[in-house]
Amino acid sequence: MDLRELAVRQVRGVGPRKAEDLKALGIESAYDLLEYFPYRYEDYHIRDLAGVKDGEKITIEGTVYGVPLVQMYGRKKSRLACKVLVDQVVITAVWFNRHFIKDQLTSGTRIVLTGKWEQARLQITVSEHEFPDRGGASRTGTLQPVYSVAGPITQNWLRKAIRQVLAEYGQWVEEILPEELVARYRFISRREAFSLIHQPKDWEEGRKARRRIVYEELFLFQLKMQAFRALNRGKSDGIAHPVDSQAVKQFVRSLPFVLTDSQKTVVAEILQDLKQPYAMNRLLQGDVGSGKTVVAAVALFAVVKAGAQGALMVPTEILAEQHKRSLEKMFASYGIEVTLLTGSLTEKQRREALASIQMGLTDIVVGTHALIQEDVVFRRLGLVITDEQHRFGVNQRSILRRKGLNPDVLTMTATPIPRTLAITAFGDMDVSTLKELPKGRKPIKTYSVPHDMLERVLRFIRKEAAAGRQAYVICPLIEESDKLDVQNAIDVHAQLTYHFPDLSVGLLHGRMSNQEKEQVMAEFSDNRIQVLVSTTVVEVGVDVPNATLMVVYDAVRFGLSQLHQLRGRVGRGEHQSYCILIADPKNEVSRERLKVMTETNDGFEIARRDLEIRGPGDFFGTKQSGLPEFKVADLMSDYEILEYAREDAAKLVAQSEFWTAARYLPLRDYLQREQVFGGRPFD
Numbered sequence: 223m224d225l226r227e228l229a230v231r232q233v234r235g236v237g238p239r240k241a242e243d244l245k246a247l248g249i250e251s252a253y254d255l256l257e258y259f260p261y262r263y264e265d266y267h268i269r270d271l272a273g274v275k276d277g278e279k280i281t282i283e284g285t286v287y288g289v290p291l292v293q294m295y296g297r298k299k300s301r302l303a304c305k306v307l308v309d310q311v312v313i314t315a316v317w318f319n320r321h322f323i324k325d326q327l328t329s330g331t332r333i334v335l336t337g338k339w340e341q342a343r344l345q346i347t348v349s350e351h352e353f354p355d356r357g358g359a360s361r362t363g364t365l366q367p368v369y370s371v372a373g374p375i376t377q378n379w380l381r382k383a384i385r386q387v388l389a390e391y392g393q394w395v396e397e398i399l400p401e402e403l404v405a406r407y408r409f410i411s412r413r414e415a416f417s418l419i420h421q422p423k424d425w426e427e428g429r430k431a432r433r434r435i436v437y438e439e440l441f442l443f444q445l446k447m448q449a450f451r452a453l454n455r456g457k458s459d460g461i462a463h464p465v466d467s468q469a470v471k472q473f474v475r476s477l478p479f480v481l482t483d484s485q486k487t488v489v490a491e492i493l494q495d496l497k498q499p500y501a502m503n504r505l506l507q508g509d510v511g512s513g514k515t516v517v518a519a520v521a522l523f524a525v526v527k528a529g530a531q532g533a534l535m536v537p538t539e540i541l542a543e544q545h546k547r548s549l550e551k552m553f554a555s556y557g558i559e560v561t562l563l564t565g566s567l568t569e570k571q572r573r574e575a576l577a578s579i580q581m582g583l584t585d586i587v588v589g590t591h592a593l594i595q596e597d598v599v600f601r602r603l604g605l606v607i608t609d610e611q612h613r614f615g616v617n618q619r620s621i622l623r624r625k626g627l628n629p630d631v632l633t634m635t636a637t638p639i640p641r642t643l644a645i646t647a648f649g650d651m652d653v654s655t656l657k658e659l660p661k662g663r664k665p666i667k668t669y670s671v672p673h674d675m676l677e678r679v680l681r682f683i684r685k686e687a688a689a690g691r692q693a694y695v696i697c698p699l700i701e702e703s704d705k706l707d708v709q710n711a712i713d714v715h716a717q718l719t720y721h722f723p724d725l726s727v728g729l730l731h732g733r734m735s736n737q738e739k740e741q742v743m744a745e746f747s748d749n750r751i752q753v754l755v756s757t758t759v760v761e762v763g764v765d766v767p768n769a770t771l772m773v774v775y776d777a778v779r780f781g782l783s784q785l786h787q788l789r790g791r792v793g794r795g796e797h798q799s800y801c802i803l804i805a806d807p808k809n810e811v812s813r814e815r816l817k818v819m820t821e822t823n824d825g826f827e828i829a830r831r832d833l834e835i836r837g838p839g840d841f842f843g844t845k846q847s848g849l850p851e852f853k854v855a856d857l858m859s860d861y862e863i864l865e866y867a868r869e870d871a872a873k874l875v876a877q878s879e880f881w882t883a884a885r886y887l888p889l890r891d892y893l894q895r896e897q898v899f900g901g902r903p904f905d
């Protein structure tokens with residue numbers, strides 16, 4: 223049975239309504255459900271009070287001791303407190319709004335409590351409890367998977383659905399790794415791994431399952447790239463652009479600044495690639511503000527002057543507009559035509575843009591992801607540059623190939639990763655690095671302040687605005703709730719508008735139309751807006767050098783790499799810039815993370831410290847934006863496994879047997895599904 227073909231509706235307990243809800247999570251088949259891995263576990267093993275830290279969530283067992291006490295607040299709200307004897311210590315168990323369980327708490331009853339521990343008061347705030355002597359299903363002593371859920375799908379419902387699909391269909395999970403690899407690494411079978419990752423008995427089982435799944439993910443990813451490489455090796459069907467070095471030099475001289483040494487080196491590497499008959503596939507990495515866009519502009523200029531078209535693909539419409547504007551400025555005196563292609567063009571504008579691209583009247587197209595797919599036909603596409611986020615993978619490259627194009631490809635990223643990791647992770651790419659920031663940049667000064675210092679922060683905003691500078695104010699982030707984020711931004715905007723009657727305060731959030739967003743960004747760019755209140759939509763790439771102040775509300779809610787990206791929006795010009803992180807860190811990890819931000823501006827150092835703080839205890843790691851994303855693997859911490867996976871994949875594709883032997887069929891099927899053979903069946 224092919225579980226990929228089995229609609230999730232077929233799983234017992236999943237009705238049509240739930241099937242729709244699951245679809246929103248990207249789950250359509252029984253297989254998708256099985257592959258919806260948890261991102262952490264909740265530990266219900268009974269703990270000894272001795273080793274427990276303040277604020278930890280724990281499960282403990284004891285006996286009810288004395289009489290429970292209920293306080294009511296209004297009709298529904300209540301606080302129930304009861305003494306419980308645990309390991310000969312009397313503690314207080316507190317329930318909120320659960321007064322109806324009072325009658326069950328008779329003295330001497332054994333009870334298991336899960337909740338947050340307060341050391342000073344010897345008190346547990348109970349979120350769940352069980353009576354072990356009364357039978358029934360029990361969570362005690364287990365690890366419960368925690369899934370990323372949204373909308374009407376609840377954690378408990380999803381747990382049940384996944385248990386169900388495992389019971390009903392788990393046996394149909396087929397092995398994909400070759401026997402020799404399973405044996406070499408002593409992996410558990412795929413079937414077992416799928417079962418254990420969702421319901422491990424203990425951490426050891428969880429680890430075993432995770433190790434196997436991480437390897438498999440990384441191995442398949444590497445296999446895909448290596449196979450693609452093997453199939454296309456030596457193909458010189460790229461475009462050898464006749465680059466006019468003199469013209470390029472002249473263009474570079476016309477820029478308002480001198481290129482940094484790094485920029486010069488990288489430009490030379492790219493021009494060299496462009497001249498070759500092989501299709502370039504290069505990764506350009508450089509920290510925030512290191513000047514990647516200018517490098518892209520030089521490459522586009524070179525290609526256009528050599529008679530081809532270029533495309534610049536960016537993650538958001540705001541960025542597309544911004545890049546279009548800055549390219550037009552740079553190319554103003556060269557007769558280079560730049561066209562914008564985004565989702566918010568009118569039908570007529572879009573038709574005109576497409577015609578102009580097809581006829582070759584357009585030299586450079588700037589747009590979002592759709593621009594290389596769909597109905598866009600180029601006359602002579604020579605170079606595709608992609609910025610961040612949507613990594614231009616093997617798949618897209620084969621789409622282009624099928625269109626009969628084989629352009630050079632440059633991928634830009636600000637994700638600070640060690641060069642060796644980059645080379646391994648993007649197995650099929652060459653890597654260029656911008657090692658320095660433009661001269662004259664002053665390091666950004668970063669401060670972390672508590673919420674009650676907001677008044678001072680506001681005074682600081684006023685001071686910068688009075689000096690002619692501008693500020694970003696990033697609003698509190700509410701996990702998994704775009705709607706609440708927007709509400710927050712609206713509230714903060716209202717407050718600041720009230721507070722700064724003499725300044726122009728703008729608002730930017732994801733629910734605004736693209737036109738509105740663009741309007742606001744343009745006004746901020748021209749300093750018609752001094753204070754921009756925003757959700758994280760400004761995170762990547764926005765470039766307004768006159769902005770010198772970045773204020774982030776509730777900074778502990780953001781990941782370190784995200785904070786670094788946000789901070790990178792300032793310090794892009796000659797003025798001293800500041801980043802103020804408003805936060806009341808409640809635990810050591812948050813304090814440590816804020817400290818890292820105040821201590822260093824170096825993106826790579828931040829990534830390294832982040833990894834250190836998370837430590838090996840963080841079972842599933844955190845996704846680093848910009849790196850290829852995996853369901854379970856985390857490239858930074860699973861780096862070693864990645865190395866093995868790469869080597870194994872390379873060896874395998876080099877064997878002629880791999881392409882013929884029956885036992886490798888599941889792997890070849892996988893490659894087929896991933897379109898490595900250019901959409902044609904492999905023969």
Ligand SMILES: Nc1ncnc2c1ncn2[C@@H]1O[C@H](COP(=O)(O)OP(=O)(O)OP(=O)(O)O)[C@@H](O)[C@H]1O
Nearest residue numbers: 479480481482510511512513514515516636660763
């Ligand atoms: N060599 C240089 N000297 C001075 N200023 C420069 C130089 N190169 C780029 N800049 C300016 O620095 C700013 C940042 O450059 P750019 O937008 O290219 O950075 P980036 O690497 O794309 O950053 P991010 O990853 O944050 O988007 C821009 O305002 C740009 O005009």
